[in-house]
Amino acid sequence: MGKIKRISSPFSEKEIISLKAGEMVLLSGIILTARDQAHKRIFELIAKGEALPLDLQGQTIYYCGPTPPGNRVIGSCGPTTSGRMDPFTPEILAMGVKALIGKGRRSEDVLQAIKKEKASYFVAPAGAGAYLQKKVISSKVLCFRDLGPEAIYELEVKDFPLVVGIDAKGKDIYSRLK
């Protein structure tokens, strides 16, 4: 893909602020998967006043439910539709999450929260789970194992290809498609 900017997660504030919507980047480092049921579980625990089994501060969340690993590190692992997580996302960002990875558009509330918290939303190549599988170095279940593919996995990725979807200034590549 020619000369592409390389970035690493967890992010420094300086790095987040330097990203521009529409830019292609290669991400290396640690990301946490969480999709519908993991979000629901986090909010149920908070509602009950219970402690979360993970620290979200500074983390990157990837909306993904991989296929079973078999004898590999992980199975196919592309992004799922981000919009379904919109109702949860402003609070997730308020808890300290710095970056989100998924596919598709986000709500205005999410965009404003990204701006307020100086965070970032990335889109990953959608429907390319086998390709992205090759970019994952290690994988382990962090919590909510009972949720199966919807458990929270900690992934270490290397050169995971992304496009900056919404940057910390609130610029959105999909504003023309809303």
Next chain:
Amino acid sequence: MTRKIQGTKIKETVKRLCVVSGTVLRDDIYRALKASYSAEKSGSRAKEMLKVLLDNADIAKKDGLPICQDTGMVAVFVDIGQDVVVEGGYIKEMINEGVKDAYREADFRKSVVKDPILRKNTGTNAPSVIHFDIVKGDKISISIMPKGFGAENKSKIKMFNPTVSPLEIVEFCVDVVKDAGPDACPPYILGIGFGGTMEDAALMAKKALLQPVDIKSKHKHLAELAEAIKGKANDLEIGVMGLGGGSTVLGVNVAAGPTHIAGLPVAVNVSCHALRGASAII
């Protein structure tokens, strides 16, 4: 006159079709993605991403990995010759056993919940949604379509008045694509069903996706509608991953059936670019 077919044969066939469809992208779709790749401007993000999709299909086939992690809920289309007798098992159970075996052994994701409200995963990806038809002859034809829900969620149906203009129909179908936007893995393939009753239109729409995307309808008026929808949808310039460019819709497959004097159902089934499927005749 009757021909006996063993239930285990049906089970094995369904299993094989599930594994193949989940890991080997349909030839027609691969060709269409390749054509889109060639058509996009060199150096554009859209071209880069189409390359990723082609590489993805190559990796999936070579390594036996799922093309997409959403290995879908399986729709099974079964045409049973009326001279066939199935022995050694109930056909519906045999089909679902085949799905279970495939999803377990090929390490596909199990994405089916037993109840839409309670949402407990069955853990097997069964049951599948099975559409039976009785046809002439002594064979069983089985087509498998595992479909992810990112795209299924964007599908729509509308019951039009019979006096609706072709332009209004085109606009409705294009609006479905606009609503899907970049969310459901464009470039899309649309299956569109015109006519019948409400459920018939929806079924025709999905079945239309079984047809190759590079084949036009034999009926001129339907081919023209499909062409108009494809043209206007591509004018939206959503593009692969919503990054712009001309690859918004790879194909529009249409089907039509008799309907009532008072109505014109139009169902649009949206498929992502990873339109998967496989067929066999027993």
